[in-house]
Amino acid sequence: MKSVAGLLIAVLICISSFTSAPPGNEVYKKYCAGCHGGQLQGGAATALIKTTWKFGNDRASILHTIRTGIPKTEMIKWQGVIPDADIQAVTDYILKAQHSPQIVKKEKKPLLVKTKLYSLRIQELITKGITDPYGIEFVNDHQ
Structure with a gap:
């Protein structure tokens, strides 16, 4: 009985590893870096490593901005375009970079x-x- 339970747990771990969201840095590279810069330094859009945020720098505000976009700007609504797990992953990556900018590797x-x-x-x-x-x-x- 213990071996069946162990096998079931191993299968569930394997399945969850295939369905988990990609790391935030991969999501950032794919969807955000083109406008916000490869190192979050800004480019066509604002920098994402900064101290003053116009639309809020807490997790809820950043999630809201990514999901709904910013009217009358180039920041589009990503909700429905990319999975919510990816939106959360990239939000966490951006927040982590605020406190540890060294995680953003210079190309x-x-x-x-x-x-x-x-x-x-x-x-x-x-x-x-x-x-x-x-x-x-x-x-x-x-x-």
Whole structure:
């Protein structure tokens, strides 16, 4: 009888691992990073690591904002688009990043990116005072 109960528990654990929500950072990368930046630093939309939040910085306020969007802005309503478990996971990720910004890993940019048609050299120009301190220089194969 004990082995049947143990087997049942093991099966339930396996099933729950397949149906659990992806980690918040994965949800963030998929749905949020395009506007809010890969490191929550902002971009087309506001930064998400900050001290002052216009629509509230507690869990309930952030959940509400993600679920219902913000009228007259680019922040769309995500409720019904992504599962609620994912909305909760990304909310928890954003809240955790407020207290532990080191969880947001900086993307290491390559110095040279080669495509089929051209090569790009990535070079940091200015580190303070602008949002995106990068320029693009086309490089031929002889440089």
